[in-house]
Amino acid sequence: MFKKILIANRGEIACRVAATARRMGIKTVAVYSEADAGARHVAVCDEAVLIGPAAARESYLCGDKIIAVALATGAQAIHPGYGFLSENADFADACALAGLVFIGPPAASMRAMGSKSAAKTLMEQADVPLVPGYHGENQDADFLHAEGDRIGYPVLLKASAGGGGKGMRVIERSEDFKAALASCKREAISSFGDDKVLAEKYLSRPRHIEIQVFADTLGNCVYLHERDCSVQRRHQKVLEEAPAPGMPAERRAAMGEAAVAAARAVGYVGAGTVEFIANQDGSFYFMEMNTRLQVEHPVTEMITGTDLVEWQLRIAFGEALPKSQDQLTIHGHAIEARIYAENPEKGFLPSIGTLRHMDTPRAVSFVVGDGGHGQPAPVRIDSGVREGDAISPFYDPMIAKLIVWGVDRTQALARMAQALAEFRIVGLATNIAFLKRLVEGAAFSSADLDTGLIERNSESLFPPARAVPAAALALATAALLGAEQTQAAAASTFAADPFGSAHGWRLNGAWQRTIAFADEFSATTEQKTYRVGVTYQRHGWLLELGGMQLPLTVSHADGAELSVTLGEAALRGAVRRDGDSFHVFSGGRHFVLQYADPLAHAGEAEAAGGRLTAPMPGKVVAVLVQNGQTVSKGDPLVIMEAMKMEHTIAAPADGTVEELLYQVGDQVADGAPLLAFTPAAAA
Structure with a gap:
């Protein structure tokens, strides 16, 4: 087996590979950018080498630098993880020329499947059913527009070299084709260095089913059953599960055999995923093959009792597949949720910031399935960050992957809902509350699955902001009052000093x-203020909430965890304070309350004034207006790119663009005004 490998990636996949390598007795070398100097993957590897600035193009995408580090440190092989160079055939060739083993498929296989267009041609020759579309070489805009009209709307545009939802657009009308094509090509060239696209019919209510395949150098190839990845937003997966709900054994075998045939057709070696789009009637069509390990591989590991990274290492070393097809049975059900730093109520915009507090469910950091002996651990967390780490604008904003296992789907769903309720993050916006609504919603829990599930259920998944319940206000108040007492006791010169006490003692009366507290709704700038009247009593307090007077006592306090009694109700929750923000976690919900400290003059709002500002740090990729131009409400003005996604800044009202403050290619800070705009009413 290898003595030492280099991990050419970052984040949770680098930590994941390091964990398996350590268990196998293999030393690991990490590479890192300047932005990742203190990252978790750097700490868990045996060695770490700086390879460049924060921008991926100057660090993680520099194959020559990575190969030089591997040779200098004595590594025998390079594990590319996923993303970055994992599907770069030229990098695989360069590794071979340097005498290094690329832990992945042959370069020829990647070239055959790396282009969606070439892969579809290959599958067409093998009589694999394909979705109607165009995947040829002609990239003329007028020609592609005509092909879109021929296919019939809605049409899906996809970057030929793409993946991960980047460079994809759904076009509903012919008149929108040219603008969508330009945007798709810009995103494709930025993410993959190739702006070639393909067009195909966009199916209504399809399911996204993928088959995990594995092949060795001895001619063996197996499929490790399927994953359902239908729940997506902006063509990126949100929840994944294995096995696919409602999958008959006959169809599972048919899709598995088709996937193996596709892998054999290109001489595949290692881990790969063949993706299919399936109609509700069970018919399925080839979409693409990802020639790497997938983000969602843990659910396959949990139900098959395998460690797919260990398989990768053994097969790259020349060993045979650890299991045959008849040994790969399904045991239980697994679901994965991707915990992201993003704001679902604001169109899933990525969130930048520091993980000031991160409480995770009781779980193991990594565990494989049991191989048929007992049961896997019920909760697993794969993460590349720790409390105190920052989520930067340079890379994917994933915080962790939360994976649960159950004897059946019902148990797995219950465990996922509970684990999400125990996942508490302070410091930036996350999708945790959204994921909990999704998992507990009628559509997902009943397995009414398709790629439009989130859009179809937007009313229940994005409910209007509700008033903060009395329980959350009581917990925040108890935390504040308790902290005041603790601080006063620490500052007092002697314990019996009544004037240094925060217990509310008065000579006469109470x-x-x-x-x-102000509750700032996440979806808007609207604020609602809650006033809590507090009367200090001998044991506890009397709160006035919403016209009611209820006694409040604290029965247990352990750090952020609180147990209180409000009237006759026993309440439990956790309160994390971050400056003037009180984060209350109770009943599986997260409330953020801004404390109006009368002494610190906290909570002074920055006047936005309707300014058109950058929603996050990023780069200006298109300016669609000119100085002095009159625009209508909703007209696109500027397009920014951040975290490999495009975000359009639109006119908030009818008005005039007075001055453009940035040009194409400029880097823009979070909150920076992009242009000077005068509404028509003020002109």
């Missing part, structure tokens, strides 16, 4: 005060 001390009464009002505490104000």
Whole structure:
């Protein structure tokens, strides 16, 4: 077996590979950018070498630098993870020329399947059913527009060299084709260095089913059953599960055999995923093959009792597949949720910031399936970050993958809902609450699955902001009052000093005060203020909430965890304070309350004034207006790119563009004004 390998990636996949390598007795070398100097993957590897600035093009995408580090450190092989250079055939060739083993498929296989257009041609020759479309070489805009009209709308445009939802657009009308094509090509060239696209019919209510395949150098090839990845937003997967709900054994075998045939057709070696789009009637069509390990591979590991990274290492070393097809049985059900730093209520915009607090469910950091002996651990977390780490604008904003296993789908669903309720993050916006609504929603829980599930159920998945319940206000108040008492006790010169006490002692009567919290709704800038009247009593407090007076006592306090009694109700939750923000986690929900500290003058709002500002750090990729131009409400003005996704800045009202403050190619800071705009009413 290899003595030492280099991991040419970052984040959770680098940590994942390092964990398996360590268990196998293999030393690991990490590479990192300047932005990742303190990253978790750097800490868990045996060695670490800086390879360049934060931008991926100057670090993680520099194959020559990575190969030089591998040779200098004595590594025998390079594991590319996923993303970056994992599907780069030229990099695989360069590894071979340098005498290094590329832990992945042969370069020829990647070239055959790396282009969606070439792969579809190959599958067409092998009589694999394909979705109607065009995947040829002609990239003339007028020709592609005509092909879109021929195929019939809605049409899906996809970057030929793409993946991960990048460079994809659904076009509903012919008149929108040219603009969508230009945007698709810009995103494709930025993400993959290739702006070639293909067009195909966009199927209504399809399911996304993928088959995990594995092949060795001895001619063996197996499929490790399927994953359902239908729940997506902007063509990126949100939830994945294995096996696919409602999959008959006959169809599973047919899809598995088709996937193996596709792998054999290109002389495949290693881990790969053959992706199919399936109609509700069970018919399926080839979409593409990902010639690497997938983000969602843990659900396959959990139900098959395998460690797919260990398989990769053994096969790259020349060993045979560890299991035959008849040994790969399905045991239980697994679901994976991707915990992202993003704001679902704001169109899933990535969130930048520091993980000030991160409480995770009780889980193992990594565990494989049991191989048929007992049961896998019920909860697994794969993460590349720790509390105190920053989510930067340079890379994917994934915080962790939360994977649960159950004896059946019902148990797995219950475990996922519970685990999401225990996942608590402070410091930036996350999709945790959204994921919990999704998992508990009628559509997903009943397996009414298709790639439009989120859009179809937007009303329940994006409910209007509700008033903060009394329980959350009581917990925040108890945390504030308890902290004041602790601080006063620490500052007091002697314990019996009544004037240094925060217990509210008064010579005559009771001390009464009002505490104000502001609830800033995540989807808007609207704020609602809640005033909590507090009367200090001998044991606890009397709260006035919503016209009711209820006694409040703290029965247990352990760090952020609180147990209180409000009237006759026993309440439990956790309160994390971040400056003037009180993050209350209770009943599986997360409330953010801004404390209006009368002494610190906190909560002074920055006047936005309707300015057109950057929603996050990024680069200007298109300016669609000119100085002095009159525009209508909703007209696109500027297009920014951040975290490999495009974001269009639109006119908030009818008005005039007075001055453009940035040009194409400029880097823009979060919140920076992009242009000077005068609404028509003010002109």
